[in-house]
Amino acid sequence: MFLSKWTPWNFFSKNEKPAIMDMPYLVMTQILDNVGFLAIQNLRKTCKSFRNFIDDVKPNNELKKIDIFLEHHRLTVKITFDNDNNLENGGEVTVMYKEGKEQNCCLISKTYKSSVVEFNKTDGHFVDVFFHDFEPILMNQRSKLTDMGIKIASFSYQDIYSLSPQSKFQSIFSRCLCSRFQKFESVLTIPAEKRNSQHRKVANDMMNRFGQILGSRTVPFETKNLDLKVFKQSQIFGILRSIKTNSLVGNQAFQFFEEEDTQTLDAIPKCETLKNMEYLRIGGFGMTNSITDFMDIPELCIKRENISRNDITIVKQSRFVIITKKTNYPTI
Incomplete structure:
Protein backbone atom coordinates (compact mmCIF):
# COMPACT_ATOMS: atom_id res chain seq x y z
CA MET A 1 0.00 0.00 0.00
CA PHE A 2 1.53 3.29 -1.09
CA LEU A 3 0.98 6.56 0.68
CA SER A 4 -0.92 8.10 -2.22
CA LYS A 5 -3.27 9.91 0.16
CA TRP A 6 -0.47 12.26 1.19
CA THR A 7 1.51 12.26 -2.07
CA PRO A 8 0.36 13.69 -5.45
CA TRP A 9 -0.71 11.00 -7.95
CA ASN A 10 1.94 12.03 -10.45
CA PHE A 11 4.73 12.38 -7.90
CA PHE A 12 6.49 9.17 -8.99
CA SER A 13 7.54 8.06 -12.43
CA LYS A 14 9.13 4.91 -13.75
CA ASN A 15 12.57 6.46 -13.85
CA GLU A 16 12.56 7.73 -10.26
CA LYS A 17 14.26 5.84 -7.46
CA PRO A 18 12.14 4.59 -4.54
CA ALA A 19 11.62 7.20 -1.81
CA ILE A 20 10.85 6.86 1.87
CA MET A 21 7.22 7.82 1.24
CA ASP A 22 6.91 4.66 -0.92
CA MET A 23 6.95 2.50 2.17
CA PRO A 24 3.74 0.91 3.50
CA TYR A 25 1.55 2.89 5.87
CA LEU A 26 2.15 0.55 8.82
CA VAL A 27 5.94 0.75 8.42
CA MET A 28 5.86 4.55 8.29
CA THR A 29 3.73 4.82 11.44
CA GLN A 30 6.08 2.46 13.28
CA ILE A 31 9.06 4.58 12.27
CA LEU A 32 7.43 7.82 13.41
CA ASP A 33 6.40 6.28 16.73
CA ASN A 34 10.05 5.62 17.49
CA VAL A 35 11.98 8.62 16.17
CA GLY A 36 11.13 11.01 19.01
CA PHE A 37 9.37 14.33 19.40
CA LEU A 38 12.03 16.67 18.00
CA ALA A 39 12.72 14.43 15.00
CA ILE A 40 9.01 14.51 14.12
CA GLN A 41 9.03 18.33 14.19
CA ASN A 42 12.02 18.36 11.84
CA LEU A 43 10.41 15.81 9.50
CA ARG A 44 7.32 18.03 9.16
CA LYS A 45 9.54 20.66 7.58
CA THR A 46 11.21 18.46 4.97
CA CYS A 47 8.35 18.33 2.47
CA LYS A 48 4.60 18.74 2.10
CA SER A 49 4.02 14.98 1.87
CA PHE A 50 5.72 14.36 5.22
CA ARG A 51 3.85 17.23 6.84
CA ASN A 52 0.46 16.00 5.63
CA PHE A 53 1.24 12.44 6.68
CA ILE A 54 2.34 13.44 10.20
CA ASP A 55 -0.63 15.77 10.71
CA ASP A 56 -2.99 12.99 9.67
CA VAL A 57 -1.40 10.10 11.60
CA LYS A 58 -0.45 12.07 14.75
CA PRO A 59 2.35 9.72 15.87
CA ASN A 60 3.11 9.01 19.51
CA ASN A 61 5.88 10.96 21.21
CA GLU A 62 7.55 11.29 24.61
CA LEU A 63 6.27 14.81 25.32
CA LYS A 64 5.08 14.95 28.95
CA LYS A 65 4.98 18.57 30.11
CA ILE A 66 4.26 21.93 28.52
CA ASP A 67 4.54 25.11 30.59
CA ILE A 68 3.66 28.39 28.85
CA PHE A 69 4.23 31.72 30.59
CA LEU A 70 3.29 35.06 29.01
CA GLU A 71 5.06 38.08 30.47
CA HIS A 72 5.23 41.67 29.29
CA HIS A 73 6.62 41.61 25.73
CA ARG A 74 7.83 38.00 25.91
CA LEU A 75 6.59 34.42 26.10
CA THR A 76 8.50 31.48 27.59
CA VAL A 77 7.75 27.82 26.84
CA LYS A 78 9.26 24.93 28.76
CA ILE A 79 8.78 21.47 27.29
CA THR A 80 9.81 18.25 29.05
CA PHE A 81 10.21 14.78 27.58
CA ASP A 82 9.86 11.39 29.20
CA ASN A 83 12.84 10.12 27.23
CA ASP A 84 16.18 11.96 27.35
CA ASN A 85 17.01 10.70 23.86
CA ASN A 86 15.01 13.61 22.44
CA LEU A 87 17.92 15.88 23.28
CA GLU A 88 21.59 15.05 23.32
CA ASN A 89 22.02 17.11 26.50
CA GLY A 90 18.88 16.19 28.41
CA GLY A 91 15.10 15.81 28.19
CA GLU A 92 14.09 19.43 28.73
CA VAL A 93 14.24 22.56 26.59
CA THR A 94 13.14 26.16 27.24
CA VAL A 95 12.25 28.48 24.38
CA MET A 96 11.74 32.23 24.77
CA TYR A 97 9.93 34.42 22.24
CA LYS A 98 10.66 38.08 22.87
CA GLU A 99 9.54 41.31 21.26
CA GLY A 100 12.36 42.74 19.20
CA LYS A 101 13.69 46.26 19.06
CA GLU A 102 12.43 46.76 15.52
CA GLN A 103 8.75 46.85 14.65
CA ASN A 104 7.15 43.47 13.93
CA CYS A 105 10.31 41.65 15.04
CA CYS A 106 10.64 38.62 17.32
CA LEU A 107 13.78 37.34 19.04
CA ILE A 108 13.96 33.65 19.88
CA SER A 109 16.32 31.90 22.28
CA LYS A 110 16.54 28.20 23.12
CA THR A 111 18.06 26.95 26.37
CA TYR A 112 19.09 23.42 27.35
CA LYS A 113 21.72 22.30 29.85
CA SER A 114 22.62 25.97 30.52
CA SER A 115 23.53 26.40 26.85
CA VAL A 116 21.76 29.36 25.22
CA VAL A 117 21.42 29.74 21.48
CA GLU A 118 20.22 33.12 20.21
CA PHE A 119 18.03 33.47 17.13
CA ASN A 120 16.44 36.36 15.30
CA LYS A 121 13.06 36.47 13.61
CA THR A 122 12.67 39.68 11.70
CA ASP A 123 8.99 39.35 10.90
CA GLY A 124 5.92 38.58 13.02
CA HIS A 125 4.63 39.33 16.50
CA PHE A 126 6.27 37.14 19.15
CA VAL A 127 2.95 35.42 20.00
CA ASP A 128 2.29 34.70 16.31
CA VAL A 129 5.76 33.18 15.98
CA PHE A 130 5.06 31.01 19.04
CA PHE A 131 1.82 29.67 17.56
CA HIS A 132 3.55 29.05 14.23
CA ASP A 133 5.88 26.64 16.06
CA PHE A 134 3.49 25.14 18.59
CA GLU A 135 0.09 25.01 16.90
CA PRO A 136 0.99 21.73 15.10
CA ILE A 137 2.19 20.32 18.43
CA LEU A 138 -1.09 21.19 20.17
CA MET A 139 -3.10 19.86 17.24
CA ASN A 140 -1.19 16.59 16.84
CA GLN A 141 -0.57 15.64 20.47
CA ARG A 142 -2.23 12.25 20.96
CA SER A 143 -0.81 10.88 24.22
CA LYS A 144 -1.84 12.27 27.60
CA LEU A 145 0.47 14.82 29.22
CA THR A 146 1.32 14.76 32.90
CA ASP A 147 1.31 18.56 33.26
CA MET A 148 0.22 21.54 31.21
CA GLY A 149 0.41 25.15 32.35
CA ILE A 150 -0.80 28.35 30.68
CA LYS A 151 0.00 31.38 32.83
CA ILE A 152 -0.21 35.13 32.34
CA ALA A 153 1.88 37.55 34.38
CA SER A 154 0.06 40.13 36.48
CA PHE A 155 0.23 43.85 35.71
CA SER A 156 3.51 45.59 36.38
CA TYR A 157 4.51 49.04 37.65
CA GLN A 158 7.88 48.97 35.86
CA ASP A 159 8.42 51.44 33.04
CA ILE A 160 11.43 49.73 31.44
CA TYR A 161 12.33 46.36 29.97
CA SER A 162 15.40 45.00 28.23
CA LEU A 163 15.90 43.61 24.73
CA SER A 164 18.31 40.83 23.78
CA PRO A 165 20.80 41.30 20.91
CA GLN A 166 19.76 40.09 17.47
CA SER A 167 21.35 37.26 15.53
CA LYS A 168 20.56 35.09 12.55
CA PHE A 169 17.19 33.30 12.74
CA GLN A 170 16.67 29.57 12.57
CA SER A 171 13.76 27.41 13.66
CA ILE A 172 13.81 26.21 17.28
CA PHE A 173 13.58 22.63 16.07
CA SER A 174 16.43 22.84 13.58
CA ARG A 175 19.94 21.65 14.24
CA CYS A 176 21.70 22.90 17.37
CA LEU A 177 24.02 25.83 16.94
CA CYS A 178 27.03 26.82 18.98
CA SER A 179 26.46 28.86 22.13
CA ARG A 180 26.51 32.60 21.68
CA PHE A 181 27.07 35.19 24.38
CA GLN A 182 25.19 38.45 24.18
CA LYS A 183 27.38 41.49 23.62
CA PHE A 184 25.01 44.21 24.70
CA GLU A 185 21.62 44.82 26.24
CA SER A 186 19.23 47.50 25.00
CA VAL A 187 16.84 49.22 27.40
CA LEU A 188 13.50 50.63 26.29
CA THR A 189 11.23 52.83 28.41
CA ILE A 190 7.45 52.43 28.15
CA PRO A 191 4.88 54.01 30.53
CA ALA A 192 3.43 51.36 32.87
CA GLU A 193 -0.15 52.18 31.86
CA LYS A 194 0.59 51.66 28.17
CA ARG A 195 2.64 48.57 28.88
CA ASN A 196 -0.17 46.98 30.92
CA SER A 197 -2.72 47.84 28.24
CA GLN A 198 -0.58 46.11 25.59
CA HIS A 199 -0.07 43.13 27.88
CA ARG A 200 -3.80 42.69 28.46
CA LYS A 201 -4.56 42.83 24.73
CA VAL A 202 -1.81 40.29 23.91
CA ALA A 203 -3.01 38.00 26.73
CA ASN A 204 -6.63 38.10 25.53
CA ASP A 205 -5.60 37.38 21.93
CA MET A 206 -3.36 34.50 23.05
CA MET A 207 -6.09 32.85 25.13
CA ASN A 208 -8.56 33.20 22.25
CA ARG A 209 -6.07 31.47 19.96
CA PHE A 210 -5.61 28.65 22.46
CA GLY A 211 -9.38 28.17 22.65
CA GLN A 212 -9.70 28.06 18.86
CA ILE A 213 -6.82 25.59 18.40
CA LEU A 214 -7.89 23.19 21.15
CA GLY A 215 -11.52 23.48 20.10
CA SER A 216 -10.69 22.50 16.51
CA ARG A 217 -9.22 19.14 17.57
CA THR A 218 -11.27 16.07 16.69
CA VAL A 219 -10.65 14.65 20.19
CA PRO A 220 -10.14 16.58 23.46
CA PHE A 221 -6.62 17.44 24.58
CA GLU A 222 -5.70 15.35 27.65
CA THR A 223 -3.47 16.21 30.60
CA LYS A 224 -3.36 14.89 34.14
CA ASN A 225 -2.71 18.29 35.73
CA LEU A 226 -3.78 21.67 34.34
CA ASP A 227 -2.52 24.97 35.77
CA LEU A 228 -4.12 28.20 34.51
CA LYS A 229 -3.47 31.81 35.46
CA VAL A 230 -5.54 34.24 33.41
CA PHE A 231 -7.29 37.61 33.60
CA LYS A 232 -10.87 36.54 32.84
CA GLN A 233 -13.12 33.71 33.97
CA SER A 234 -14.21 33.21 30.34
CA GLN A 235 -10.61 32.27 29.49
CA ILE A 236 -10.70 29.38 31.97
CA PHE A 237 -13.95 28.10 30.51
CA GLY A 238 -12.58 28.49 26.98
CA ILE A 239 -9.76 26.09 27.83
CA LEU A 240 -11.82 23.66 29.93
CA ARG A 241 -14.30 23.13 27.10
CA SER A 242 -11.60 21.40 25.04
CA ILE A 243 -9.43 19.70 27.67
CA LYS A 244 -9.82 16.59 29.80
CA THR A 245 -7.96 16.85 33.09
CA ASN A 246 -7.91 15.21 36.52
CA SER A 247 -6.57 18.25 38.36
CA LEU A 248 -7.17 21.98 37.88
CA VAL A 249 -5.45 24.94 39.50
CA GLY A 250 -7.12 28.15 38.34
CA ASN A 251 -5.78 31.53 39.43
CA GLN A 252 -6.55 35.08 38.41
CA ALA A 253 -3.75 37.32 37.18
CA PHE A 254 -4.09 40.51 39.18
CA GLN A 255 -4.73 43.78 37.39
CA PHE A 256 -4.03 45.99 40.42
CA PHE A 257 -5.93 49.26 40.21
CA GLU A 258 -7.31 48.68 36.77
CA GLU A 259 -11.08 48.82 36.44
CA GLU A 260 -12.40 45.27 36.25
CA ASP A 261 -15.68 43.41 36.56
CA THR A 262 -16.33 40.97 39.35
CA GLN A 263 -14.88 37.67 38.19
CA THR A 264 -16.67 34.55 39.40
CA LEU A 265 -16.46 30.91 38.40
CA ASP A 266 -19.95 29.88 39.42
CA ALA A 267 -20.51 28.13 36.09
CA ILE A 268 -17.55 25.79 36.49
CA PRO A 269 -19.68 22.85 37.77
CA LYS A 270 -21.30 22.75 34.32
CA CYS A 271 -17.99 21.87 32.67
CA GLU A 272 -17.90 18.29 31.42
CA THR A 273 -14.32 17.79 32.58
CA LEU A 274 -15.32 18.46 36.21
CA LYS A 275 -17.01 15.05 36.44
CA ASN A 276 -13.70 13.18 36.55
CA MET A 277 -11.70 15.79 38.45
CA GLU A 278 -9.78 14.68 41.52
CA TYR A 279 -8.32 18.03 42.59
CA LEU A 280 -9.64 21.58 42.21
CA ARG A 281 -7.99 24.76 43.47
CA ILE A 282 -9.30 28.22 42.61
CA GLY A 283 -7.50 31.41 43.60
CA GLY A 284 -8.39 35.05 42.95
CA PHE A 285 -11.76 34.31 41.36
CA GLY A 286 -14.89 34.44 43.52
CA MET A 287 -17.40 31.59 43.85
CA THR A 288 -20.92 31.91 45.22
CA ASN A 289 -22.59 28.65 44.21
CA SER A 290 -23.44 25.92 46.71
CA ILE A 291 -20.76 23.61 48.07
CA THR A 292 -22.89 20.67 46.91
CA THR A 327 -7.18 40.99 57.37
CA ASN A 328 -6.83 44.17 59.42
CA TYR A 329 -6.22 47.19 57.25
CA PRO A 330 -4.62 50.29 58.81
CA THR A 331 -6.84 53.31 59.34
CA ILE A 332 -5.94 56.27 57.17
Whole structure:
Protein backbone atom coordinates (compact mmCIF):
# COMPACT_ATOMS: atom_id res chain seq x y z
CA MET A 1 0.00 0.00 0.00
CA PHE A 2 1.53 3.29 -1.09
CA LEU A 3 0.98 6.56 0.68
CA SER A 4 -0.92 8.10 -2.22
CA LYS A 5 -3.27 9.91 0.16
CA TRP A 6 -0.47 12.26 1.19
CA THR A 7 1.51 12.26 -2.07
CA PRO A 8 0.36 13.69 -5.45
CA TRP A 9 -0.71 11.00 -7.95
CA ASN A 10 1.94 12.03 -10.45
CA PHE A 11 4.73 12.38 -7.90
CA PHE A 12 6.49 9.17 -8.99
CA SER A 13 7.54 8.06 -12.43
CA LYS A 14 9.13 4.91 -13.75
CA ASN A 15 12.57 6.46 -13.85
CA GLU A 16 12.56 7.73 -10.26
CA LYS A 17 14.26 5.84 -7.46
CA PRO A 18 12.14 4.59 -4.54
CA ALA A 19 11.62 7.20 -1.81
CA ILE A 20 10.85 6.86 1.87
CA MET A 21 7.22 7.82 1.24
CA ASP A 22 6.91 4.66 -0.92
CA MET A 23 6.95 2.50 2.17
CA PRO A 24 3.74 0.91 3.50
CA TYR A 25 1.55 2.89 5.87
CA LEU A 26 2.15 0.55 8.82
CA VAL A 27 5.94 0.75 8.42
CA MET A 28 5.86 4.55 8.29
CA THR A 29 3.73 4.82 11.44
CA GLN A 30 6.08 2.46 13.28
CA ILE A 31 9.06 4.58 12.27
CA LEU A 32 7.43 7.82 13.41
CA ASP A 33 6.40 6.28 16.73
CA ASN A 34 10.05 5.62 17.49
CA VAL A 35 11.98 8.62 16.17
CA GLY A 36 11.13 11.01 19.01
CA PHE A 37 9.37 14.33 19.40
CA LEU A 38 12.03 16.67 18.00
CA ALA A 39 12.72 14.43 15.00
CA ILE A 40 9.01 14.51 14.12
CA GLN A 41 9.03 18.33 14.19
CA ASN A 42 12.02 18.36 11.84
CA LEU A 43 10.41 15.81 9.50
CA ARG A 44 7.32 18.03 9.16
CA LYS A 45 9.54 20.66 7.58
CA THR A 46 11.21 18.46 4.97
CA CYS A 47 8.35 18.33 2.47
CA LYS A 48 4.60 18.74 2.10
CA SER A 49 4.02 14.98 1.87
CA PHE A 50 5.72 14.36 5.22
CA ARG A 51 3.85 17.23 6.84
CA ASN A 52 0.46 16.00 5.63
CA PHE A 53 1.24 12.44 6.68
CA ILE A 54 2.34 13.44 10.20
CA ASP A 55 -0.63 15.77 10.71
CA ASP A 56 -2.99 12.99 9.67
CA VAL A 57 -1.40 10.10 11.60
CA LYS A 58 -0.45 12.07 14.75
CA PRO A 59 2.35 9.72 15.87
CA ASN A 60 3.11 9.01 19.51
CA ASN A 61 5.88 10.96 21.21
CA GLU A 62 7.55 11.29 24.61
CA LEU A 63 6.27 14.81 25.32
CA LYS A 64 5.08 14.95 28.95
CA LYS A 65 4.98 18.57 30.11
CA ILE A 66 4.26 21.93 28.52
CA ASP A 67 4.54 25.11 30.59
CA ILE A 68 3.66 28.39 28.85
CA PHE A 69 4.23 31.72 30.59
CA LEU A 70 3.29 35.06 29.01
CA GLU A 71 5.06 38.08 30.47
CA HIS A 72 5.23 41.67 29.29
CA HIS A 73 6.62 41.61 25.73
CA ARG A 74 7.83 38.00 25.91
CA LEU A 75 6.59 34.42 26.10
CA THR A 76 8.50 31.48 27.59
CA VAL A 77 7.75 27.82 26.84
CA LYS A 78 9.26 24.93 28.76
CA ILE A 79 8.78 21.47 27.29
CA THR A 80 9.81 18.25 29.05
CA PHE A 81 10.21 14.78 27.58
CA ASP A 82 9.86 11.39 29.20
CA ASN A 83 12.84 10.12 27.23
CA ASP A 84 16.18 11.96 27.35
CA ASN A 85 17.01 10.70 23.86
CA ASN A 86 15.01 13.61 22.44
CA LEU A 87 17.92 15.88 23.28
CA GLU A 88 21.59 15.05 23.32
CA ASN A 89 22.02 17.11 26.50
CA GLY A 90 18.88 16.19 28.41
CA GLY A 91 15.10 15.81 28.19
CA GLU A 92 14.09 19.43 28.73
CA VAL A 93 14.24 22.56 26.59
CA THR A 94 13.14 26.16 27.24
CA VAL A 95 12.25 28.48 24.38
CA MET A 96 11.74 32.23 24.77
CA TYR A 97 9.93 34.42 22.24
CA LYS A 98 10.66 38.08 22.87
CA GLU A 99 9.54 41.31 21.26
CA GLY A 100 12.36 42.74 19.20
CA LYS A 101 13.69 46.26 19.06
CA GLU A 102 12.43 46.76 15.52
CA GLN A 103 8.75 46.85 14.65
CA ASN A 104 7.15 43.47 13.93
CA CYS A 105 10.31 41.65 15.04
CA CYS A 106 10.64 38.62 17.32
CA LEU A 107 13.78 37.34 19.04
CA ILE A 108 13.96 33.65 19.88
CA SER A 109 16.32 31.90 22.28
CA LYS A 110 16.54 28.20 23.12
CA THR A 111 18.06 26.95 26.37
CA TYR A 112 19.09 23.42 27.35
CA LYS A 113 21.72 22.30 29.85
CA SER A 114 22.62 25.97 30.52
CA SER A 115 23.53 26.40 26.85
CA VAL A 116 21.76 29.36 25.22
CA VAL A 117 21.42 29.74 21.48
CA GLU A 118 20.22 33.12 20.21
CA PHE A 119 18.03 33.47 17.13
CA ASN A 120 16.44 36.36 15.30
CA LYS A 121 13.06 36.47 13.61
CA THR A 122 12.67 39.68 11.70
CA ASP A 123 8.99 39.35 10.90
CA GLY A 124 5.92 38.58 13.02
CA HIS A 125 4.63 39.33 16.50
CA PHE A 126 6.27 37.14 19.15
CA VAL A 127 2.95 35.42 20.00
CA ASP A 128 2.29 34.70 16.31
CA VAL A 129 5.76 33.18 15.98
CA PHE A 130 5.06 31.01 19.04
CA PHE A 131 1.82 29.67 17.56
CA HIS A 132 3.55 29.05 14.23
CA ASP A 133 5.88 26.64 16.06
CA PHE A 134 3.49 25.14 18.59
CA GLU A 135 0.09 25.01 16.90
CA PRO A 136 0.99 21.73 15.10
CA ILE A 137 2.19 20.32 18.43
CA LEU A 138 -1.09 21.19 20.17
CA MET A 139 -3.10 19.86 17.24
CA ASN A 140 -1.19 16.59 16.84
CA GLN A 141 -0.57 15.64 20.47
CA ARG A 142 -2.23 12.25 20.96
CA SER A 143 -0.81 10.88 24.22
CA LYS A 144 -1.84 12.27 27.60
CA LEU A 145 0.47 14.82 29.22
CA THR A 146 1.32 14.76 32.90
CA ASP A 147 1.31 18.56 33.26
CA MET A 148 0.22 21.54 31.21
CA GLY A 149 0.41 25.15 32.35
CA ILE A 150 -0.80 28.35 30.68
CA LYS A 151 0.00 31.38 32.83
CA ILE A 152 -0.21 35.13 32.34
CA ALA A 153 1.88 37.55 34.38
CA SER A 154 0.06 40.13 36.48
CA PHE A 155 0.23 43.85 35.71
CA SER A 156 3.51 45.59 36.38
CA TYR A 157 4.51 49.04 37.65
CA GLN A 158 7.88 48.97 35.86
CA ASP A 159 8.42 51.44 33.04
CA ILE A 160 11.43 49.73 31.44
CA TYR A 161 12.33 46.36 29.97
CA SER A 162 15.40 45.00 28.23
CA LEU A 163 15.90 43.61 24.73
CA SER A 164 18.31 40.83 23.78
CA PRO A 165 20.80 41.30 20.91
CA GLN A 166 19.76 40.09 17.47
CA SER A 167 21.35 37.26 15.53
CA LYS A 168 20.56 35.09 12.55
CA PHE A 169 17.19 33.30 12.74
CA GLN A 170 16.67 29.57 12.57
CA SER A 171 13.76 27.41 13.66
CA ILE A 172 13.81 26.21 17.28
CA PHE A 173 13.58 22.63 16.07
CA SER A 174 16.43 22.84 13.58
CA ARG A 175 19.94 21.65 14.24
CA CYS A 176 21.70 22.90 17.37
CA LEU A 177 24.02 25.83 16.94
CA CYS A 178 27.03 26.82 18.98
CA SER A 179 26.46 28.86 22.13
CA ARG A 180 26.51 32.60 21.68
CA PHE A 181 27.07 35.19 24.38
CA GLN A 182 25.19 38.45 24.18
CA LYS A 183 27.38 41.49 23.62
CA PHE A 184 25.01 44.21 24.70
CA GLU A 185 21.62 44.82 26.24
CA SER A 186 19.23 47.50 25.00
CA VAL A 187 16.84 49.22 27.40
CA LEU A 188 13.50 50.63 26.29
CA THR A 189 11.23 52.83 28.41
CA ILE A 190 7.45 52.43 28.15
CA PRO A 191 4.88 54.01 30.53
CA ALA A 192 3.43 51.36 32.87
CA GLU A 193 -0.15 52.18 31.86
CA LYS A 194 0.59 51.66 28.17
CA ARG A 195 2.64 48.57 28.88
CA ASN A 196 -0.17 46.98 30.92
CA SER A 197 -2.72 47.84 28.24
CA GLN A 198 -0.58 46.11 25.59
CA HIS A 199 -0.07 43.13 27.88
CA ARG A 200 -3.80 42.69 28.46
CA LYS A 201 -4.56 42.83 24.73
CA VAL A 202 -1.81 40.29 23.91
CA ALA A 203 -3.01 38.00 26.73
CA ASN A 204 -6.63 38.10 25.53
CA ASP A 205 -5.60 37.38 21.93
CA MET A 206 -3.36 34.50 23.05
CA MET A 207 -6.09 32.85 25.13
CA ASN A 208 -8.56 33.20 22.25
CA ARG A 209 -6.07 31.47 19.96
CA PHE A 210 -5.61 28.65 22.46
CA GLY A 211 -9.38 28.17 22.65
CA GLN A 212 -9.70 28.06 18.86
CA ILE A 213 -6.82 25.59 18.40
CA LEU A 214 -7.89 23.19 21.15
CA GLY A 215 -11.52 23.48 20.10
CA SER A 216 -10.69 22.50 16.51
CA ARG A 217 -9.22 19.14 17.57
CA THR A 218 -11.27 16.07 16.69
CA VAL A 219 -10.65 14.65 20.19
CA PRO A 220 -10.14 16.58 23.46
CA PHE A 221 -6.62 17.44 24.58
CA GLU A 222 -5.70 15.35 27.65
CA THR A 223 -3.47 16.21 30.60
CA LYS A 224 -3.36 14.89 34.14
CA ASN A 225 -2.71 18.29 35.73
CA LEU A 226 -3.78 21.67 34.34
CA ASP A 227 -2.52 24.97 35.77
CA LEU A 228 -4.12 28.20 34.51
CA LYS A 229 -3.47 31.81 35.46
CA VAL A 230 -5.54 34.24 33.41
CA PHE A 231 -7.29 37.61 33.60
CA LYS A 232 -10.87 36.54 32.84
CA GLN A 233 -13.12 33.71 33.97
CA SER A 234 -14.21 33.21 30.34
CA GLN A 235 -10.61 32.27 29.49
CA ILE A 236 -10.70 29.38 31.97
CA PHE A 237 -13.95 28.10 30.51
CA GLY A 238 -12.58 28.49 26.98
CA ILE A 239 -9.76 26.09 27.83
CA LEU A 240 -11.82 23.66 29.93
CA ARG A 241 -14.30 23.13 27.10
CA SER A 242 -11.60 21.40 25.04
CA ILE A 243 -9.43 19.70 27.67
CA LYS A 244 -9.82 16.59 29.80
CA THR A 245 -7.96 16.85 33.09
CA ASN A 246 -7.91 15.21 36.52
CA SER A 247 -6.57 18.25 38.36
CA LEU A 248 -7.17 21.98 37.88
CA VAL A 249 -5.45 24.94 39.50
CA GLY A 250 -7.12 28.15 38.34
CA ASN A 251 -5.78 31.53 39.43
CA GLN A 252 -6.55 35.08 38.41
CA ALA A 253 -3.75 37.32 37.18
CA PHE A 254 -4.09 40.51 39.18
CA GLN A 255 -4.73 43.78 37.39
CA PHE A 256 -4.03 45.99 40.42
CA PHE A 257 -5.93 49.26 40.21
CA GLU A 258 -7.31 48.68 36.77
CA GLU A 259 -11.08 48.82 36.44
CA GLU A 260 -12.40 45.27 36.25
CA ASP A 261 -15.68 43.41 36.56
CA THR A 262 -16.33 40.97 39.35
CA GLN A 263 -14.88 37.67 38.19
CA THR A 264 -16.67 34.55 39.40
CA LEU A 265 -16.46 30.91 38.40
CA ASP A 266 -19.95 29.88 39.42
CA ALA A 267 -20.51 28.13 36.09
CA ILE A 268 -17.55 25.79 36.49
CA PRO A 269 -19.68 22.85 37.77
CA LYS A 270 -21.30 22.75 34.32
CA CYS A 271 -17.99 21.87 32.67
CA GLU A 272 -17.90 18.29 31.42
CA THR A 273 -14.32 17.79 32.58
CA LEU A 274 -15.32 18.46 36.21
CA LYS A 275 -17.01 15.05 36.44
CA ASN A 276 -13.70 13.18 36.55
CA MET A 277 -11.70 15.79 38.45
CA GLU A 278 -9.78 14.68 41.52
CA TYR A 279 -8.32 18.03 42.59
CA LEU A 280 -9.64 21.58 42.21
CA ARG A 281 -7.99 24.76 43.47
CA ILE A 282 -9.30 28.22 42.61
CA GLY A 283 -7.50 31.41 43.60
CA GLY A 284 -8.39 35.05 42.95
CA PHE A 285 -11.76 34.31 41.36
CA GLY A 286 -14.89 34.44 43.52
CA MET A 287 -17.40 31.59 43.85
CA THR A 288 -20.92 31.91 45.22
CA ASN A 289 -22.59 28.65 44.21
CA SER A 290 -23.44 25.92 46.71
CA ILE A 291 -20.76 23.61 48.07
CA THR A 292 -22.89 20.67 46.91
CA ASP A 293 -21.70 21.34 43.35
CA PHE A 294 -18.25 20.10 44.36
CA MET A 295 -19.08 17.15 46.62
CA ASP A 296 -17.70 14.62 44.12
CA ILE A 297 -14.21 16.17 44.07
CA PRO A 298 -11.88 14.46 46.61
CA GLU A 299 -9.59 17.48 47.10
CA LEU A 300 -11.07 20.97 46.95
CA CYS A 301 -9.66 24.40 47.73
CA ILE A 302 -11.83 27.41 46.83
CA LYS A 303 -12.25 30.97 48.04
CA ARG A 304 -15.59 32.16 49.40
CA GLU A 305 -16.40 35.70 50.48
CA ASN A 306 -19.30 34.35 52.49
CA ILE A 307 -20.91 30.99 53.16
CA SER A 308 -24.50 30.03 53.90
CA ARG A 309 -25.62 28.14 56.97
CA ASN A 310 -26.69 25.24 54.78
CA ASP A 311 -23.20 25.01 53.29
CA ILE A 312 -21.65 25.12 56.77
CA THR A 313 -23.82 22.18 57.81
CA ILE A 314 -22.84 20.25 54.70
CA VAL A 315 -19.15 20.98 55.26
CA LYS A 316 -19.31 19.78 58.86
CA GLN A 317 -21.12 16.60 57.89
CA SER A 318 -18.58 15.93 55.13
CA ARG A 319 -15.65 16.68 57.45
CA PHE A 320 -14.26 19.35 55.18
CA VAL A 321 -11.72 21.79 56.55
CA ILE A 322 -12.68 25.48 56.60
CA ILE A 323 -9.89 28.04 56.80
CA THR A 324 -10.92 31.59 57.65
CA LYS A 325 -8.65 34.55 57.22
CA LYS A 326 -9.18 38.05 58.58
CA THR A 327 -7.18 40.99 57.37
CA ASN A 328 -6.83 44.17 59.42
CA TYR A 329 -6.22 47.19 57.25
CA PRO A 330 -4.62 50.29 58.81
CA THR A 331 -6.84 53.31 59.34
CA ILE A 332 -5.94 56.27 57.17
